[in-house]
Amino acid sequence: MNCKLAIAFLFFLLIGTSAFAQPIVTGVSDLAFGTMYPGVPLKVDKASASAAEFSITGTAGAEVTVTFTLPTYMNVSGYTMQMIFFNTDMAIDSNPTPNQLAPAYNDLDPWQTQTVRLGSAGLTVWLGGKAVPALKQQSGSYVADIVLTVQYTGN
């Protein structure tokens, strides 16, 4: 092997290495329930504009696991409000132009790890949910963290 061949091989390897780019997941929009009345539960559908949206990018065609860590309560100043996520509240689309109304993977269980392949533009993940204020729920602006973890499977 001469030096030129070695350099060419090194270049090839660098290109090959860059193909396994770190997955990047970004929170695009919040799960926004808006204003709510005490005692009146409110559900946000995963196909609505108020659903949470996450964007995942990385190596096209690579298989990834997508795992939510979901809250059970929203909080404000020491007060809590119950949240419910049903087993069909999640959707994923791998198409370059994501379609929230007709995603490639619909009615998924957000409590379970999902395994999908990244599309040419990555993945878009939507999440709906339900908030259940009590009859005497303390007024205020409640928030909760929704954590999405993405990892390559190596496949």
Place this chain on the structure above:
Amino acid sequence: MYIGKQSHIQRRAIILLVVLLLLAVAPPTEAQEVAIGTATATVLSAVTVTATAALAFGNVYQGVTASIANNNASAAIFTISGQANAGVTLYFQLPEYLTLTTGGDRMNISFSATDASIDTTGANNPATMAGTKGWQDTDPRGLPSTATIGSAGTSVYLGGKVYPSAFQQAGSYSADIILTVSYNGT
């Protein structure tokens, strides 16, 4: 000598390439990314209802019925407060009779289909009630589903009629009138 140096450089290059190759083909499963989104909601103030004034028939005579109109100063007054303009569902649980405080006798009471009024000005004054202020002379057993809380609250007035018998035992009679109020999300 020159050939030996070149061979040494080539060996080092090969070792470097092998290391890079191992790095390149290393399983990417360690690559993990986490994003934290947020769920948000703004909860409005809770609805409250207070029994401000009792439906007071005062003194009644055996065998003589007595009525209180919902615009009478002796009508029952319930005061509702909460989010202005929010829709509420109202539900009366009405008694069928009053009970002698010391026990031993009952006195019938009835409510007609026009015995309630809903005043969205929150005036808490039955005498000033008018049709333009909300729902006047409505059915206490079927209060309107479109009722709302006014900017100063909402008042509900209730009248009724009692039927003391000819042998009604003398004494003070009472009964609970329960008004349940809840937001309906409108």
